[in-house]
Amino acid sequence: MPATNLSYLDPARPEPWSSFLEQIDRVAPHLGGLSHWIETLKRPKRVLIVDVPIVRDDGTVAHYEGYRVQHNLSRGPGKGGVRFHPDVSLNEVMALAGWMTVKNAALGLPFGGAKGGVRIDPRALSRAELERVTRRYTSEIGLVIGPDKDIPAPDVGSDQQIMAWMMDTYSVNVGHTASGVVTGKPVALGGSLGRHEATGRGVFIAAREAGKRSAVPIPGSRVAVQGFGNVGSIAARIFAEHGAVIVALQDAEATLFNPAGINVAEAIAYSATQGSLAGFPGAESIGNEEFWAVESEYVVPAALEGQLTARRAAGLRTRIVVEGANGPTLPAADDILRERGILVVPDVLANAGGVTVSYFEWVQDFSSFFWSEDEINARLESIMIKAFAAIWQMADERGLSLRTAAFIIACQRVLAAREQRGLYP
Numbered sequence: 001m002p003a004t005n006l007s008y009l010d011p012a013r014p015e016p017w018s019s020f021l022e023q024i025d026r027v028a029p030h031l032g033g034l035s036h037w038i039e040t041l042k043r044p045k046r047v048l049i050v051d052v053p054i055v056r057d058d059g060t061v062a063h064y065e066g067y068r069v070q071h072n073l074s075r076g077p078g079k080g081g082v083r084f085h086p087d088v089s090l091n092e093v094m095a096l097a098g099w100m101t102v103k104n105a106a107l108g109l110p111f112g113g114a115k116g117g118v119r120i121d122p123r124a125l126s127r128a129e130l131e132r133v134t135r136r137y138t139s140e141i142g143l144v145i146g147p148d149k150d151i152p153a154p155d156v157g158s159d160q161q162i163m164a165w166m167m168d169t170y171s172v173n174v175g176h177t178a179s180g181v182v183t184g185k186p187v188a189l190g191g192s193l194g195r196h197e198a199t200g201r202g203v204f205i206a207a208r209e210a211g212k213r214s215a216v217p218i219p220g221s222r223v224a225v226q227g228f229g230n231v232g233s234i235a236a237r238i239f240a241e242h243g244a245v246i247v248a249l250q251d252a253e254a255t256l257f258n259p260a261g262i263n264v265a266e267a268i269a270y271s272a273t274q275g276s277l278a279g280f281p282g283a284e285s286i287g288n289e290e291f292w293a294v295e296s297e298y299v300v301p302a303a304l305e306g307q308l309t310a311r312r313a314a315g316l317r318t319r320i321v322v323e324g325a326n327g328p329t330l331p332a333a334d335d336i337l338r339e340r341g342i343l344v345v346p347d348v349l350a351n352a353g354g355v356t357v358s359y360f361e362w363v364q365d366f367s368s369f370f371w372s373e374d375e376i377n378a379r380l381e382s383i384m385i386k387a388f389a390a391i392w393q394m395a396d397e398r399g400l401s402l403r404t405a406a407f408i409i410a411c412q413r414v415l416a417a418r419e420q421r422g423l424y425p
């Protein structure tokens, strides 16, 4: 693989696409005749790199690099978020798109896998600049997105407002309101109730299902959460509402520890006003690396990929890792955790609540008929529980990790669709 950016030079944090390829290689021997099609998964179907120029508030022109990758479209339109982050790279977006293919198939959602990103620090731009970046990026990728082609959604660094601008820009360009072009929109614009909370809620459901089968009940359990954005903060809140004790929280600027439990509602309010958890009074501040050694029953990495390295896995003192982020555990760390008897609930299952409710949003937009929040949460529960049970059963029967089982189920679905559709010409 060519050394396209610096993270490749750091052997402790290999490029995410390499991790994805390794995960695919691990599953190939379990696919029987369908492994004939395995190359399909090892190369993205379509990659678009776009230049995103904007006029900055000071009158200068800045150029940013944007991407939209459609990894696989065999089972339906592309689906996956848009990441705004200074470290976004093509390699990362390719991996994230690949994980969306697997996630959507593992949950049985009628989508392929896609992902997008812009290499910017959204916090360093004014709101007006962010709007210009979003609109220009949307217009540039307008060639490949659409309600029945590829449907973006929020991811790290993007939110409801950005989805509103994306929907508006696409709609202006096509000449009519196309609410189904993105999900994760504000409810007033055809967004779905429950979407904002869905990823965190799904993380909790996955943890609870894993805990039930591993005799690690949620009430009284100690939980450490890395990442305090949409996923980490809501997962922490729901864990706490069910009687768990949040012993550690980490965001980009701080690591907090309190063995008696951090008040999550207060931490959310603090972070909303201060911009980070740094200085939060309800816990002790500890070193970044110490986060990985906090004693707990559940660890929820809900930040970026590649966080759980082999070294951190060797020192982890927990029972269950629930991956709120995409790709947080490196393949070498996966092996160490398995040897150590620490259960990993993989990203493609654990954080699938978001895209599941995105699917509901897309269906609601098509029919212009909207469901109640109770209906949405009940349907989310039933899809997550069913997917979890099937993955658990396969892992149990064949003595595999949950990740390998999830990948087998997903890749079988994708490659069976590939085979049935046949090759053109």
Ligand code: GLU
Binding pocket: 079, 080, 081, 082, 151, 152, 153, 154, 155, 156, 183, 184, 326, 351, 352, 354, 355, 356, 358
């Ligand atoms: N960005 C989220 C994910 O990684 C949600 C994607 C979506 O809703 O399409 O799953």
